[in-house]
Amino acid sequence: MLADLVGLLQRLWGQLHMAASVSPFWQAVFDVSWGLVKFLLVVLFMILNTLVLVWLERKLSARIQSRLGPMRCGRPHGWLQLIADTFKLLGKEDIIPRAVDKALFIIAPVVVFTSSLLIYVVIPLGPGAIVSDLDVGMVYLAAAASFTVMGVLMAGWGSNSKWSLLGAMRGAAMLVSYEVPMVLAVIAVVMVSGTLSTDGIVRAQSGLWNIVVQPLGFLVFLAALFAELNRVPFDLAEAESELVAGYNVEYSGLRFAFFFLAEYANLLALSAVAVTLYFGGWQGPWLPPFVWFMLKTYAFVILVMWIRWTLPRVRVDQLLSFGWKVLLPAALVNLFATGIYVLWV
Amino acid sequence: MRSLIAIVKGLWSVLTGLWVTFVNALRPPVTFQYPEKYYVPLEGFRGHPALVVDPSSGEPKCTACQVCAKACPLGIIEIEAGQREDKKRYPVEWRLDLGRCMVCNLCVEACPFGALVMSPDYELAEYRPEDLVWDLERLKLPREGFEASRLDGTVLTVTFAGGDRK
Numbered sequence: 001m002l003a004d005l006v007g008l009l010q011r012l013w014g015q016l017h018m019a020a021s022v023s024p025f026w027q028a029v030f031d032v033s034w035g036l037v038k039f040l041l042v043v044l045f046m047i048l049n050t051l052v053l054v055w056l057e058r059k060l061s062a063r064i065q066s067r068l069g070p071m072r073c074g075r076p077h078g079w080l081q082l083i084a085d086t087f088k089l090l091g092k093e094d095i096i097p098r099a100v101d102k103a104l105f106i107i108a109p110v111v112v113f114t115s116s117l118l119i120y121v122v123i124p125l126g127p128g129a130i131v132s133d134l135d136v137g138m139v140y141l142a143a144a145a146s147f148t149v150m151g152v153l154m155a156g157w158g159s160n161s162k163w164s165l166l167g168a169m170r171g172a173a174m175l176v177s178y179e180v181p182m183v184l185a186v187i188a189v190v191m192v193s194g195t196l197s198t199d200g201i202v203r204a205q206s207g208l209w210n211i212v213v214q215p216l217g218f219l220v221f222l223a224a225l226f227a228e229l230n231r232v233p234f235d236l237a238e239a240e241s242e243l244v245a246g247y248n249v250e251y252s253g254l255r256f257a258f259f260f261l262a263e264y265a266n267l268l269a270l271s272a273v274a275v276t277l278y279f280g281g282w283q284g285p286w287l288p289p290f291v292w293f294m295l296k297t298y299a300f301v302i303l304v305m306w307i308r309w310t311l312p313r314v315r316v317d318q319l320l321s322f323g324w325k326v327l328l329p330a331a332l333v334n335l336f337a338t339g340i341y342v343l344w345v
Numbered sequence: 346m347r348s349l350i351a352i353v354k355g356l357w358s359v360l361t362g363l364w365v366t367f368v369n370a371l372r373p374p375v376t377f378q379y380p381e382k383y384y385v386p387l388e389g390f391r392g393h394p395a396l397v398v399d400p401s402s403g404e405p406k407c408t409a410c411q412v413c414a415k416a417c418p419l420g421i422i423e424i425e426a427g428q429r430e431d432k433k434r435y436p437v438e439w440r441l442d443l444g445r446c447m448v449c450n451l452c453v454e455a456c457p458f459g460a461l462v463m464s465p466d467y468e469l470a471e472y473r474p475e476d477l478v479w480d481l482e483r484l485k486l487p488r489e490g491f492e493a494s495r496l497d498g499t500v501l502t503v504t505f506a507g508g509d510r511k
Contacts, residue, residue, distance in 0.1 A: 064366045068376045219356075310366045311359065326352060 038131050042120045050264045051082045056298075057264075057305055064309045089260075092253035097160070100250065104158030108151050109251065109258035115147030116262045119269035124199045126282050126289040137198040138190055141273060142183050145228060148266070149175045155259075159250040167249070170236040170316050177323045178227035178234075184331035185221040188214055188338040189277045198273075202281030211278040213341070216334045218278050220327055225274060227323065229267055231304065233311040234319055271300040386465045391448040393479075394441060395464040395486040405485060406460035409436040416455035421445050441484060443469060444477035462486065 013034075020030035055070070059077065062069030070078025096105060121144075122137040124130040134140050149172050156168020190196055192213055193204035201210075211218050227234040251259060275281060275296045282289035284296075314322070377384060386392070396405040409426035427437040453461045464486060471477050 060370075063370045063374065066369060066372060066375050068374050068378070071378065306363060306366065307359075310362045326348075 042117065042131055046117060046120060046265045046268070047261070049268050050261050051086075053264045053268060053301065054085075054260075055079060055082050056301070060302065060305050061309045064306070086257065089253055089257040094254065095250075095252050097250055100160045101158040104154045105250070106255075108155035108158055109255045109262070111154060112148055112151030113258045113262040113265070115144060115151060116265040116269055118144040118147065119266070119273065122198045123269065123272045124202050124276060124281055125293055127203075128199070129290070130199055133197055133199050136196050138186055138196045138201075141198070142179070142186065145182075145270070146175075146179060148228075155251070161250055163249050167236070171230065174227050174234060174236055174316075174319055174323070175230075177320055178224045178327070181220050181323065181327035181331040182224035182228065184328070184335055185214075185217045185224065186277065188217045188331075188335050191335075191338050191342050198276050198281075202276055202283065205280040206283055209278065209280040209283075214278065214334065214338065216330060217338070220331045220334060221274065221278070223322075223327055225270055225304070226307070227319070229270060229304070230263060231267070232308045233314045235313060236316050236319060267301060267304065268297065271304060272297045275300055386467065389463075390465040390467075391450055391463045392466045393443055393446065393448065393464055393469060394452055394461055394484070396439065396481070396484045397460050397462050398485050404435065405439075405481070406458050407436050407439065407456075408434045408458060408460070409439075410434070410457070412455045412457060413452035413461060416451045418449065418451060419445055419447065422452060436481065439481040439484060440478055442478050444474050 016030060020026040055078070058081070059069040070081035072078060073084050074080030096102065119141060121131045122134055122141055124133075152168050152171045152175065156164045156166075156171070159165075189201065189210055192210060193201040195201060195204065226232075272293075275293070279296050279300070281296075282293040284292035287295075396407055398404065399406045407424075409424050411424055411426070414420070414422040414424055421442040423438070423440040424436050425438040426434055428434055448463065450463060453463055469477075
């Protein structure tokens with residue numbers, strides 16, 4: 001029945017597309033509307049998955065710590081807890097401290113949220129099911145992932161508070177210095193796959209998943225991923241127990257909800273990117289591609305959460321030293337080895 | 346070379362940590378979900394003093410001798426004595442201010458007739474402080490959910506007979 005519905009929608013889309021080719025004006029209208037529909041679908045996907053992810057994190061962290069997690073709000077295992085928390089955050093007073101830089105303070109959460117949203121544009125959910133199959137998908141991805149730095153700096157500076165500034169500076173240093181090994185690991189994958197487009201990278205893995213070809217690259221990417229996601233062991237920017245929530249300490253209510261949701265949306269987006277790059281995206285036998293994609297992404301998300309609740313936080317000088325002195329050489333070695341592999345194998 | 350060994354050792358320690366948390370995640374959680382499940386305290390738990398009812402006569406064993414009232418360090422026990430036709434003394438009124446009781450057990454130890462015992466009931470909250478002053482009827486044991494049973498002929502234990510809570 002689902003296949004029938006999808007077929008119907010595809011036929012409807014085809015009819016509208018043909019009808020719109022009457023004149024350039026209607027073509028433009030069709031393109032813009034279709035773009036808007038895709039945007040709304042992406043936002044819906046992001047929000048729904050973020051809700052599931054926050055619930056999953058609370059339950060998983062509880063089980064790892066021998067406790068139960070949310071149980072009461074939504075009788076079987078507290079699945080309504082997130083809705084309750086969202087309502088609570090929405091109902092809080094929107095406090096803008098008097099001494100903040102108003103423009104930066106107000107725009108920062110939007111920038112952080114948008115940078116997470118931008119990554120969803122190039123994630124292939126299935127064969128051809130991608131918002132926009134850019135030819136330079138991976139370059140776009142590296143650029144979009146860097147947007148978060150701007151949002152963090154705006155939040156930290158605009159909050160006009162020592163804790164925020166410290167958190168933001170450390171966060172920016174960490175994000176920027178871990179982008180280099182991450183992009184180098186991605187370049188190695190691009191060399192193996194022969195294309196910058198994410199859809200192409202997934203299709204190029206139909207024989208062998210990239211993790212088999214690039215184990216060192218995957219480890220480098222994984223370490224850099226934790227820094228990009230602001231998660232333990234690299235969560236210096238918002239270390240709850242150190243900086244009183246760091247760059248988002250002055251935020252309350254809906255603005256804080258933006259930061260919070262953006263963090264989990266980012267988690268899902270970058271996990272999806274990792275699955276696309278190293279684990280074959282939507283490839284897999286028997287099951288429909290979208291189901292494979294969701295299974296793999298959630299397995300990766302659970303791995304990230306598992307590591308987060310196991311390891312202690314790394315000190316900022318240890319963090320930067322690890323990034324520049326261990327990860328960068330490892331990424332370069334990986335690149336060199338990949339070059340040899342591509343040329344002679 | 347040393348740094349390479351350090352990296353490998355670091356990676357191994359991460360994997361060991363992951364194994365530890367994974368194994369712990371599979372163990373049952375230790376949370377006791379209190380209001381849904383009633384926590385039965387251990388034996389000898391002191392919740393509040395209660396008057397033991399003699400099963401043959403249906404009356405409390407208390408003879409209104411005032412020893413417990415004198416033993417109480419807070420002076421919260423008030424007893425009015427009366428005398429029945431067969432010259433036996435009995436308490437007409439027996440009041441205990443539970444809001445000020447510190448469950449020190451001195452009244453129970455002082456009673457020469459074994460008429461006082463500590464009940465393990467701990468859900469005693471009321472909406473008004475006046476409702477915390479319990480009279481003879483409320484202090485009698487057994488009452489709903491609690492029964493007194495003899496251990497070895499001299500010591501009485503109070504057990505929760507309520508079963509599972511709704």
